Amino acid sequence: MQKFLTLVRRELGGYFVSLTGYVIIAGVQLLTGMSFVILLKALNGQPFDMPVTEKFYETGFFWIILLLAVPLITMRVFAQEKFSGTYETLMTAPVGELAVVLAKFLGALLFFVAAWLPLLAYPYVLRRYSLDLGQVESGIVASAFLGVFLVGGLFVSIGCFASSLTRSQMIAAMNAFALCMGFFLLSFLSTLLAPQPGWQTKLFAHISMIEHMRDFSRGIVDTRHVVYYASLTVFFLFLTLKSVESRRWK
Amino acid sequence: MERPASSPPSFSRGRKWGARLNVFLAVVAVLAMVVMANYLGARRAKRVSWGADAGFQLSPLTHQVLRGLTNQVKVTVYFDPDEVHYGSVMSLLKEYSLASPKIVLDTINYISEPAKAELFKAQYRLAPNLKDFILVEHDKRARLIQQSELSEYDLGKLMRGEGKEIQRKAFLGERLVTSAIITVTDPRQQKAYFLFAHGEHSPAERTQDTGYGRFAEVLRDNNVELGGLALTGTNDVPADCSLLVIAGPQTAFDLAEIEKLDRYLRQGGRMFLLMRYQSRAALNPLLAPWGVELGDNVVVDKMHSKSDSSVVVGAFGSHPVVRPLSQAGLALQMFVPRSVSARSTGATSADSPQVAELVTTSPEGVAVSDPVKGPRPSNRQGAIPLMAAVEKGSIKGVNLGRGSTRLVVTGDSLMLDNQFIDFAANRDFAWQAVNWLLDRSVLIGNIGPRPVRVNTFTMTDGQMRTVRWLLLGAVPGAVLGFGLLVWWRRQR
Numbered sequence A: 001m002q003k004f005l006t007l008v009r010r011e012l013g014g015y016f017v018s019l020t021g022y023v024i025i026a027g028v029q030l031l032t033g034m035s036f037v038i039l040l041k042a043l044n045g046q047p048f049d050m051p052v053t054e055k056f057y058e059t060g061f062f063w064i065i066l067l068l069a070v071p072l073i074t075m076r077v078f079a080q081e082k083f084s085g086t087y088e089t090l091m092t093a094p095v096g097e098l099a100v101v102l103a104k105f106l107g108a109l110l111f112f113v114a115a116w117l118p119l120l121a122y123p124y125v126l127r128r129y130s131l132d133l134g135q136v137e138s139g140i141v142a143s144a145f146l147g148v149f150l151v152g153g154l155f156v157s158i159g160c161f162a163s164s165l166t167r168s169q170m171i172a173a174m175n176a177f178a179l180c181m182g183f184f185l186l187s188f189l190s191t192l193l194a195p196q197p198g199w200q201t202k203l204f205a206h207i208s209m210i211e212h213m214r215d216f217s218r219g220i221v222d223t224r225h226v227v228y229y230a231s232l233t234v235f236f237l238f239l240t241l242k243s244v245e246s247r248r249w250k
Numbered sequence B: 001m002e003r004p005a006s007s008p009p010s011f012s013r014g015r016k017w018g019a020r021l022n023v024f025l026a027v028v029a030v031l032a033m034v035v036m037a038n039y040l041g042a043r044r045a046k047r048v049s050w051g052a053d054a055g056f057q058l059s060p061l062t063h064q065v066l067r068g069l070t071n072q073v074k075v076t077v078y079f080d081p082d083e084v085h086y087g088s089v090m091s092l093l094k095e096y097s098l099a100s101p102k103i104v105l106d107t108i109n110y111i112s113e114p115a116k117a118e119l120f121k122a123q124y125r126l127a128p129n130l131k132d133f134i135l136v137e138h139d140k141r142a143r144l145i146q147q148s149e150l151s152e153y154d155l156g157k158l159m160r161g162e163g164k165e166i167q168r169k170a171f172l173g174e175r176l177v178t179s180a181i182i183t184v185t186d187p188r189q190q191k192a193y194f195l196f197a198h199g200e201h202s203p204a205e206r207t208q209d210t211g212y213g214r215f216a217e218v219l220r221d222n223n224v225e226l227g228g229l230a231l232t233g234t235n236d237v238p239a240d241c242s243l244l245v246i247a248g249p250q251t252a253f254d255l256a257e258i259e260k261l262d263r264y265l266r267q268g269g270r271m272f273l274l275m276r277y278q279s280r281a282a283l284n285p286l287l288a289p290w291g292v293e294l295g296d297n298v299v300v301d302k303m304h305s306k307s308d309s310s311v312v313v314g315a316f317g318s319h320p321v322v323r324p325l326s327q328a329g330l331a332l333q334m335f336v337p338r339s340v341s342a343r344s345t346g347a348t349s350a351d352s353p354q355v356a357e358l359v360t361t362s363p364e365g366v367a368v369s370d371p372v373k374g375p376r377p378s379n380r381q382g383a384i385p386l387m388a389a390v391e392k393g394s395i396k397g398v399n400l401g402r403g404s405t406r407l408v409v410t411g412d413s414l415m416l417d418n419q420f421i422d423f424a425a426n427r428d429f430a431w432q433a434v435n436w437l438l439d440r441s442v443l444i445g446n447i448g449p450r451p452v453r454v455n456t457f458t459m460t461d462g463q464m465r466t467v468r469w470l471l472l473g474a475v476p477g478a479v480l481g482f483g484l485l486v487w488w489r490r491q492r
Helices: A002-016 A019-043 A053-060 A060-072 A080-082 A087-092 A097-129 A138-164 A169-192 A197-205 A209-217 A223-248 B015-043 B060-067 B086-099 B114-124 B156-160 B174-185 B213-221 B255-266 B284-290 B322-328 B427-436 B459-492
Strands: A218-224 B045-050 B073-078 B103-108 B133-138 B141-146 B152-154 B167-171 B190-194 B226-230 B243-247 B270-274 B293-294 B298-300 B310-313 B332-335 B340-343 B353-362 B366-368 B383-394 B405-410
Touching: A002 A019, A002 B114, A002 B152, A019 A053, A019 A060, A019 A097, A019 B427, A019 B459, A053 A060, A053 A138, A053 A209, A060 A097, A060 A169, A060 B060, A080 A087, A080 A169, A087 A097, A097 A138, A097 B459, A138 A169, A138 A218, A138 A223, A169 A209, A197 A223, A197 B015, A209 A218, A209 A223, A209 B045, A218 A223, A223 B015, B045 B086, B060 B086, B060 B174, B073 B086, B073 B114, B073 B174, B086 B103, B086 B174, B103 B114, B156 B174, B156 B322, B213 B226, B213 B427, B255 B270, B255 B284, B255 B405, B270 B427, B284 B293, B284 B310, B284 B405, B293 B405, B298 B332, B322 B427, B332 B427, B340 B353
Parallel strands: B073 B103, B190 B226, B190 B243, B243 B270, B270 B405
Antiparallel strands: A218 B045, B073 B133, B133 B141, B152 B167, B293 B340, B298 B366, B310 B332, B340 B383, B353 B383, B383 B405
16 A cells, blocks of 8 residues: 555656746636636526526536646656656556556546646636625535536546557557547537437437536436446446556557 | 667566556546446436525425326427527426426427427428427326416506516426326326306406416316316216306206205215305305305404405415415405305214315404405304315215315305406416315425526626726736745746
8 A cells, every 4th residue: 555655656746846837727727717707707696596506517627627727747657657668667666557557547537637626716706796695505516516526527537648658748649539539429429419319318328428427517416427437447447457567469 | 868779678568568558547536436326326416405595406296296107208399499489398397207208308499400390390280380389298197387387477567657667576397297197197087067057157268367278277277177067957067077167056946956066075076165245045054954054144353454345364274275375475365255164063973074264364354244245243253265175075984976175165156257267366266176076185385486586786887887897907927926925036
């Protein structure tokens, strides 16, 4: 366990001692800030009848941030080690490959969470100016963050997998972006096609990230969504593990 | 360092392919487990709300109804997606379809799918100009919910001349959809008859204040067919009468009519009797054997009234008709009510009528026997009962025809007329009473309207500038500045 925590610390340190890590956080903050300001301008003085968290996650910025930030965070996890030649040293260290994969995943996920943390304060900025304080409920904010965490977990695992396939950070970022975008675009199947009787509607709704996020932003926690993200995250971590193990027999 | 071209591979080609096949099979196996986990997860799903406002959660009653479905119920949303109710309707119906696989959801956008829309209307013989509605269908029985029914509106500002805005106050979708599902899946066709010929409120009257058109809607929402009935001449209460409504009769009943009503009740009939102030109907001879006494008075409760004629009552009994109202802390608003008390019938046998007083005034109530002279010390004072429910169970081996007798008597009929039915919880009471009388125990619960929370926040230009500077400048700038500091220190 100690070795695992050391690896996680090393991974997190890698983000916080480089300028890139701060640029990513600043970029995320700028885009979320921009999204929030646009929302404030649109709602100022206008009555609205849905939780403000739902309004926020309906803005396109939210998904742009997720789709862009995660590949930038994860591109370095394996690709940089391979490029700089520290990969073999790491893999021959007395830690298992599973521990390495999980440590890198956890490090990237914690950094991702750290980049989103300031967003927690945003609803309370709105609360200061809202006539109805009930509009910003802690439970709804918590479930919205659970959604961000679950989507982030899946994207980070995809990013880890993409990074494990190549020694080029750029290619890793592009692969991760393409895969994440693929999952995101699947969401549009349920929004483009109106509900019809049959299994297709249920399947499209089940894989629709937009629908999931809508629920989370309303304060609804559905075990279906949790299972979906958790199982896919495990799947991509498994793929990453197999990719890392492949150096033995390639 | 490059590997010499002649060095032998560390793995034979066969072992390499073996390893690849192994990985491939492992990936397929894990993928199968992912699919399985999602399949099982979808079958045993739970949805919980972390927000205090459980506006997106279905009520326990709806869950109970959905669990009881044995066949598919098709719900078609025939809507323009730009309509104001579309989002709320789809969110609500999504909850229904997630809660039960028996709910089959279909949508028709009549703007982008005109051919499908026409076909649908032709299939259900719907009016050509009808649009923006929900159709709930099961086994060739259908119930239509129009967009206009889906919301309650606050006309207060408009009436007070404070603005031209009409605000949505509450969304009634769940109440209407659940009711529609119950009614289309209920194999029994219920019919309610409104007695007329004694100056009763008319169920056909939707615009006049004293009409009972809106109360009739409550019955229709419960898939109850309506009919009119006069007990004159040889007319008797029809055999298909599931519920007889006597809404505020004003003139006297003759003996033959009272005998017919008495016979109907003795045969296990169901009656909703709403009396009104200064009525000459004199129905005490009919009610006495059932343990109910109708006071010839006007009940006042000065401490609990909003006007000279109204009494707000919330002291409910524990009867199923009023229990949900009591649990929800609701109250009824009645207008110049008469007292309706339980009285001893003298019978003590097991099949004697069970009478329950449903609601009373506060202990400050007074039953004024002569409204012109006003309250007198001799008037009955204290908690005055204003409604009663009677049930007489069926006896083994004795055929009562219609089943057990049920009767609800109220000392006020105005409370359910078009003007006052939406005051306080009057409509909820009507819903409860009707479903108890029709023995629809599953519906004796309360799906209240979901309040539409309209929120506003106002920021001045200065506040907006501050927030903009904070979010677009200060926060990202501080992070970047700190990063530069770290970078600069590491460079040194």
